[in-house]
Amino acid sequence: MRGILADINVEGHLTRIRNIWLSSDWRDMWQGLRLAVETFDSLGLPVDALDESVWRRCLEDRLVLITGNRNADRPDSLESTIRRENQPDSLPVVTLATPDRVMRDRLYAEKVAERLLEYLTAIDDVRGAGRIYVP
Numbered sequence: 001m002r003g004i005l006a007d008i009n010v011e012g013h014l015t016r017i018r019n020i021w022l023s024s025d026w027r028d029m030w031q032g033l034r035l036a037v038e039t040f041d042s043l044g045l046p047v048d049a050l051d052e053s054v055w056r057r058c059l060e061d062r063l064v065l066i067t068g069n070r071n072a073d074r075p076d077s078l079e080s081t082i083r084r085e086n087q088p089d090s091l092p093v094v095t096l097a098t099p100d101r102v103m104r105d106r107l108y109a110e111k112v113a114e115r116l117l118e119y120l121t122a123i124d125d126v127r128g129a130g131r132i133y134v135p
Contacts, residue, residue, distance in 0.1 A: 001091060001123050003036030005058055007067035008047050011039065013102045014066055020113040033120060038063055051078035055085075055093065064091050064120065068099035070131075079131070088128040094119065097133045111135040 006014035018037065021030035040047055043057060051069065055078060058065045072079035082093060094116060096102055102109045115135040119126055126132055 001035070001064060001120075002062040003038055003064075004120070005038045005040075005043070005054075005061075005063045005065050007054065007065060007069055008040055008049075010066060010068045010096060010099055013068070013096060013099055016102060016109055017113045017116065020110055021117065026113065026117065029117060029121070035120065036063075050076050052076040052081045054078075055081050058093075059090060062091065064123070065093045066096070066116070067093060068096045070095055082130045086128065086130045090128055090130075091123065092119070092126050092129045092132045095131055095133050097135065108135070 004014070014037070018030075020026060038061070040049070043061070045054060045057065049057075055065060057063075067078065069078050071077050072083070074080065078093065096112060098108070102112055112135045119132060119134070
């Protein structure tokens with residue numbers, strides 16, 4: 001795994017989580033992972049990129065996608081794509097169970113940050129899982 005990418009709808013959420021990781025309690029662990037934090041802009045992805053394209057790009061670039069998206073309303077939706085194309089060695093998609101709460105509840109955001117960091121440090125244990133919900 002090379003890094004993480006926040007889906008376009010949770011970029012602010014990841015900023016909040018990263019701020020927690022950069023606090024004195026988590027800084028050493030976070031920095032020890034040496035993960036790139038990519039954005040749609042840094043990858044040259046359009047903000048309206050299809051979920052299918054975003055997921056495939058994450059696999060190609062060895063990025064864990066962090067999202068709040070959980071629908072399966074179209075064949076090219078993220079959930080449909082995961083169900084159809086996930087492999088045993090695929091990196092998981094991490095889904096924020098309650099994205100809005102990350103932004104308004106500091107304790108909840110800390111739980112999400114902690115759980116996500118646990119998954120990132122043991123990423124090989126969750127390869128092929130498809131989707132993981134945090135916290």
